[in-house]
Amino acid sequence: MLEHGGNLREAAHRYGREDWIDLSTGINPHGYPAPMLAPDAWHRLPEANPELVAAACAYYGAPALLPVAGTQAAIQALPRLRAPSRVTVSAPSYAEHAHAWGQHGHLRTLATYADLDAAVDTSDVLVVVNPNNPTGETIAPERLLAWADRLGKRGGWLVVDEAFGDTAPRLSVAAHTERPGLIVLRSVGKFFGLAGLRLGFVGADAVTLQALADVLGPWAVSGPAQSVALAALRDTAWQRETFARLQAAGGRMRSLLATHGIAATGTPLFHWWAQEQPEAFHGFMARHGIWCRLFREAGRGIRLGLPANETEWQRLETALQAWSNR
Known part of the structure; x- marks a missing residue:
């Protein structure tokens, strides 16, 4: 399995602390308050809920969506829907994309964001993460749609991960x-802070959605996950408040890092920067009880998520100051 954030058991095993601040993911630390579930939520097999799809289409602005057990389920299934193809995956980005396409007989190539345009005409499938995880790089929608048209005319795909x-x-x-x-691909886990639901959505043409549904099989998304997500997707007041809070928190994080000489990029939910010796920074922060995401290979660097409260912000600032003064 590939390495991911959120692995606090590893942190505790290696460093022996219990007072961890987990900044290793890009998950909203103030997740949507899950409502009470109906008494039969755990008893019934999960039926497809058209109200959930309608709410998701309204929220994401999509004409049709397929609920899946987190975007990870779709990432693993999509390579199974094509004969061996020439696949270009943006890099560095969420590593599961390249991993999944490499397991099913496809000819996989990695390309930087600067090289993606040139890769369109030599690829059958182009996979892009937008905004990118971990660097925060973005691509204008007009450019993506032009790529999709070029690929679609010859039966190709543009896969855009909008987690x-x-x-x-x-x-x-x-x-x-x-x-x-x-x-x-869209995720309920990040913005809504509901990663444990394992729920995402796939938007595509009807033929592709049906093929994906056939591969994933029945009961792909649990009934409780559908119930919680339906409430979250309909709660526009919570969404507006959370959007504003995350914008403010993201600005605070960028300013804090800049104060300590770190020029970070990213999104409001996470910040990333290239680090000459990322292992040293990661270990230093871990000894201060702060677990960040270490990238060892392509795009060597560090990614930090958002603290959950003022105490965590102050502990992070203290640790950053100690790093600056080391």
């Missing part, structure tokens, strides 16, 4: 997924 798109809605191309060749 962190909630804080940058103008970047989304979900509204255009009725056109062949464009596939968009």
